Amino acid sequence: MEIGHFVAAPFCTRILGDLGADIIKIEPLAGDPVRQWGEQIDGRSLWWSIHGRNKRSLALDLKAKEARDIVLRLIAQCDVLVENFRPGQLEKMGLGDAVLREAKPDLVIAHVSGYGQTGPWKDKAAFGVIGEAIGGLRHLTNHPPGTYDLPPVRVGVSIGDSIAGLYAAFGIMSALWQRDRVAGDRKGRSIDVALTESVFSMMEAMLPEYGKLGKIKQPTGGGIATAAPSNAYPTADGGFMLIAANSEPLFARLAELLGQPELARDPKYIGNRQRVANSAELDELIARWTRQYSAAELQEKLEQADIPSSKAYTAADAADDAQYRFRGMVREVEDPALGTVLHTGVVPHMPEAPGTIRWTGPDIGQHSEELLAMAGFAPEDIAALKQHGVVK
Amino acid sequence: MEIGHFVAAPFCTRILGDLGADIIKIEPLAGDPVRQWGEQIDGRSLWWSIHGRNKRSLALDLKAKEARDIVLRLIAQCDVLVENFRPGQLEKMGLGDAVLREAKPDLVIAHVSGYGQTGPWKDKAAFGVIGEAIGGLRHLTNHPPGTYDLPPVRVGVSIGDSIAGLYAAFGIMSALWQRDRVAGDRKGRSIDVALTESVFSMMEAMLPEYGKLGKIKQPTGGGIATAAPSNAYPTADGGFMLIAANSEPLFARLAELLGQPELARDPKYIGNRQRVANSAELDELIARWTRQYSAAELQEKLEQADIPSSKAYTAADAADDAQYRFRGMVREVEDPALGTVLHTGVVPHMPEAPGTIRWTGPDIGQHSEELLAMAGFAPEDIAALKQHGVVK
Structure with a gap:
């Protein structure tokens, strides 16, 4: 009851x-x-x-x-x-x-x-x-x-x-x-x-990290405090694309897609720690690329490169979803x-x-x-x- | 296992x-x-x-x-x-x-x-x-x-x-x-x-509302699409205070607290529908008031007026919480x-x-x-x- x-x-x-x-x-x-x-x-x-x-x-x-x-x-x-x-x-x-x-x-x-x-x-x-x-x-x-x-x-x-x-x-x-x-x-x-x-x-580690270290967990916008690049990037058709390329091979493949393979060899972006430290700059580079394409185009490119990604689904996307x-x-x-x-x-x-x-x-x-x-x-x-x- | x-x-x-x-x-x-x-x-x-x-x-x-x-x-x-x-x-x-x-x-x-x-x-x-x-x-x-x-x-x-x-x-x-x-x-x-x-x-009504009416549920920032005022308002000490005063008596008491009891008689703000329609303006009025006080001061005032409210808790707030x-x-x-x-x-x-x-x-x-x-x-x-x- x-x-x-x-x-x-x-x-x-x-x-x-x-x-x-x-x-x-x-x-x-x-x-x-x-x-x-x-x-x-x-x-x-x-x-x-x-x-x-x-x-x-x-x-x-x-x-x-x-x-x-x-x-x-x-x-x-x-x-x-x-x-x-x-x-x-x-x-x-x-x-x-x-x-x-x-x-x-x-x-x-x-x-x-x-x-x-x-x-x-x-x-x-x-x-x-x-x-x-x-x-x-x-x-x-x-x-x-x-x-x-x-x-x-x-x-x-x-x-x-x-x-x-x-x-x-x-x-x-x-x-x-x-x-x-x-x-x-x-x-x-x-x-x-x-x-x-x-x-x-x-809330995961929020409480013990505060209790032991006095650390107050803070918001991180679209990103994740401990991994980069991983964010929601704007698309040409007004939506957002989640892209998680926060490992060496994933980032190298993303840099290729961006037409800037040299990024993967740039000391600023070698290793997750460096990428997190420079994530604002990195996110802007990626956003400049994503803004040129529709969500569907991006999805195709990212899937071909086997990079975890998804559009931020709206009701319409969910209703149409094959899975x-x-x-x-x-x-x-x-x-x-x-x-x-x-x-x-x-x-x-x-x-x-x-x-x-x-x-x-x-x-x-x-x-x-x-x-x-x-x-x-x-x-x-x-x-x-x-x-x-x-x-x- | x-x-x-x-x-x-x-x-x-x-x-x-x-x-x-x-x-x-x-x-x-x-x-x-x-x-x-x-x-x-x-x-x-x-x-x-x-x-x-x-x-x-x-x-x-x-x-x-x-x-x-x-x-x-x-x-x-x-x-x-x-x-x-x-x-x-x-x-x-x-x-x-x-x-x-x-x-x-x-x-x-x-x-x-x-x-x-x-x-x-x-x-x-x-x-x-x-x-x-x-x-x-x-x-x-x-x-x-x-x-x-x-x-x-x-x-x-x-x-x-x-x-x-x-x-x-x-x-x-x-x-x-x-x-x-x-x-x-x-x-x-x-x-x-x-x-x-x-x-x-x-996701509540997101899917059936799209299926039947083609409506795509959209983000609403700190507020709620169907109720006002209800939002997160800035405090003098840099935090945010959630205030939900989205009924006639609650809104009248909030207007008193703001020192503007006449708001509750303003046609722009009579009834939830009108308040939702004018919520941007209303939220700015409320934020102008909340910015003058610390979260603790606001909590005391709002509790005395019996208006549902809470600070957006950080790790520190949670660790200290009596409840x-x-x-x-x-x-x-x-x-x-x-x-x-x-x-x-x-x-x-x-x-x-x-x-x-x-x-x-x-x-x-x-x-x-x-x-x-x-x-x-x-x-x-x-x-x-x-x-x-x-x-x-």
Whole structure:
């Protein structure tokens, strides 16, 4: 069961559902706010078609006095609850962990929040951008200090939420394995995922290098602090080409392509250390070359020279990509309300037990009746709950 | 068992090890290249202290004729293999999936690669930056088209590798649960994780909006295309402050703080849609205010007004953070070679079964002897393998 909204908890249940889990989504009568985000067609969100896929929707007013009983009767039939309210909110509704475990003793409960369920900051409001900032990611998405006076950029998507949702899914499967395996203990477990910590856990050497050497990791723009040349270079058709030629043979081949084979013998550019030291100059030389060609022309030249490279893909590039199409990562899916919609496929790919897109994001409350019946409510009770505006 | 190098597969085994898994890392005699990355103290990498923690290292020359037998005798005692060679590489060494499953019929095998194990691009070289570019992330880490003529920035860490590693860990636990639960089928499974696809799966509405409307998602710099004001604003002490005041009450309180309460009644800024339309002007007004104060002063003012906000944390901010310290996300860990090192904690936090840091990144081959003994090699055989340079 998901009692979630926005991105983190619903992303967690999306990837569990992709691999085959039966997901019950409890959503407000007005629907998950993500239904209003991004581009709409006739009032229907394209994002929702993916974000809500494989889920059954029960539209329920959690503030109604009947709500608690409905949730508890349903949870008794669930393995897992995923929620992303502010810490303590479910408890205030009479749905704290202890109460939930009375209804289902071995329930796995995943709490996803900005800062975690404990500690001095647990009650602070957090959005994805705050999680990314405190996780240390946002300081780094910028040009190097002293170059441009610009703010660090957003990654373009709510990456902190999605990473937290993925960690929650990983924690859930770990807890289920510990509980359910033949030698398992049949006990429920809690999982406490913070957006901040999920991002922070991916910061590599940032923390130990600071602790030991006082070194503060700084942004490096399009490049990498420890390897050159490796950057995003402008193309004649207005895009950018990633080129990673940061080894002696790769750089020699790139110098040939540039028509300046002597660069590979220039002491300024011999060895990675020298190239890093002179990378600004080197990047300008390369950019002068890339600006003359379209991305397609560059791709061809670089592939012939076997130099790792790629265009910075836009939505259009991804939609056309042969590899994505081959592997089902770009799929045409029939959405009853929207017609054919392009969906991203299922990750991870598991050949012996591939995930499926059984249906697209449902209407608000599309499965309310069948879920209430599953919880043991009689048809007349269901009708009364609808009439009283408790469910939709 | 991990036969991995660089970031993706080792990150996968790191988070499995954090939750208690016994990780055997097969590494080349010269060690995983990550041991050379980043800052070193006496030739020892600080990153490795985290990246290699909780792992046992068997240093093995995989090209030696004895290697295959050693791997197969060890894999017979393992639940899982994680590898990130180029597709087909293990097979060439006589260690394809079928051979591995002869030694251990129900083995779960996770392959992590740039483009996946199948398809026209499977053999292409890929680094993390290429995965991020093809995943669609890199196009978005930039300022809006037509503003600055700058390349899109790197996220600062190998985020594509880490996300792929996390997806692999999720897939592994899913496969183990399907295999091992009481009603499970006791069968091995394969997991095929691509860097490109792992990133691409987080791109939200990018693909369906393109498919249906031809809309190409564009970078938005520090802001968000659909909400204002929400951006990173400069502080007097040279940092940036994330402020998200994108609702009517939040914006009214921010206008008060700016000493310009009339902004909340200005038709240009009434309603999110108007604020988005005039966000450049609005952001400049806010930046003019934030530039007068240090990050600490701004934080205090914004917290008093209950406006979601945070400094873009640097390593120093994270190391000092009270919440991270409280929750064990910043920990002092004793490393036998390095002394006290700051480690990031374990994610996800599982109160009933918390993960642990049992030891820091080991030396190359630190556990070779005990692992060979576990595989059934006699002391004299182990001595011979060492003498012949097969293991270290």
